Amino acid sequence: DAGVIQSPRHEVTEMGQEVTLRCKPISGHNSLFWYRQTMMRGLELLIYFNNNVPIDDSGMPEDRFSAKMPNASFSTLKIQPSEPRDSAVYFCASSMGQGTGNTIYFGEGSWLTVV
Amino acid sequence: GQSLEQPSEVTAVEGAIVQINCTYQTSGFYGLSWYQQHDGGAPTFLSYNALDGLEETGRFSSFLSRSDSYGYLLLQELQMKDSASYFCAVRGPDGGFKTIFGAGTRLFVKA
Numbered sequence: 001d002a003g004v005i006q007s008p009r010h011e012v013t014e015m016g017q018e019v020t021l022r023c024k025p026i027s028g029h030n031s032l033f034w035y036r037q038t039m040m041r042g043l044e045l046l047i048y049f050n051n052n053v054p055i056d057d058s059g060m061p062e063d064r065f066s067a068k069m070p071n072a073s074f075s076t077l078k079i080q081p082s083e084p085r086d087s088a089v090y091f092c093a094s095s096m097g098q099g100t101g102n103t104i105y106f107g108e109g110s111w112l113t114v115v
Numbered sequence: 116g117q118s119l120e121q122p123s124e125v126t127a128v129e130g131a132i133v134q135i136n137c138t139y140q141t142s143g144f145y146g147l148s149w150y151q152q153h154d155g156g157a158p159t160f161l162s163y164n165a166l167d168g169l170e171e172t173g174r175f176s177s178f179l180s181r182s183d184s185y186g187y188l189l190l191q192e193l194q195m196k197d198s199a200s201y202f203c204a205v206r207g208p209d210g211g212f213k214t215i216f217g218a219g220t221r222l223f224v225k226a
Contacts, residue, residue, distance in 0.1 A: 031212055043158070043202065043216040050212050091157060102146070102206055104214055106157035 004107035006092050012113045018080040021110045023092030024073055033104065034067055034077050035091040082114045117141040119203055119217035126223040127193055135188045135220045137203035145206040147179050147186045153199045198224045
């Protein structure tokens with residue numbers, strides 16, 4: 001399998017612009033997670049989906065952030081409008097849900113810089 | 116809620132053994148996992164403990180004590196390539212889907 005695929009890998013954008021991050025989970029996985037990683041806050045869970053349904057979005061920092069999963073093979077995380085404090089690495093990850101160990105497989109991340 | 120505590124950094128020499136501790140608080144417990152992350156890379160799964168005791172996978176072992184809400188990752192025969200950040204993570208309390216990570220322990224392996 002190709003693993004979790006994220007795009008773009010790197011993005012530099014100006015404050016106020018809309019940013020859309022994309023993710024294709026591993027085929028057959030039924031849980032999808034969006035994490036944000038910064039030096040100050042570590043790995044934060046933003047939102048996760050199970051069977052395409054958002055289960056917990058309590059980690060989404062504010063209304064500027066939104067996430068969708070229209071089907072089992074695609075998810076987006078959108079930031080509108082973006083701010084410099086949104087600069088971070090955004091990881092998408094997927095898992096088999098309640099399988100043994102519930103191993104989470106991470107994508108390579110989208111490195112976002114907002115200037 | 117859920118929270119995890121682990122040391123911020125550990126330094127050890129090549130060939131040595133190092134233990135990275137993790138204490139957790141969670142309202143429902145479905146297991147403790149460990150992940151490794153090299154600089155610039157993505158976290159990758161190392162091990163998982165659902166029951167008390169030691170799980171061994173090659174040079175890495177992980178231990179869990181549910182009564183103490185405590186676990187550790189043991190790395191033996193350290194190699195330079197083991198220099199990385201190590202995260203403990205807990206599942207639950209909603210049946211296991213939600214996984215929260217600790218702040219990570221940065222391991223420096225010296226020659």
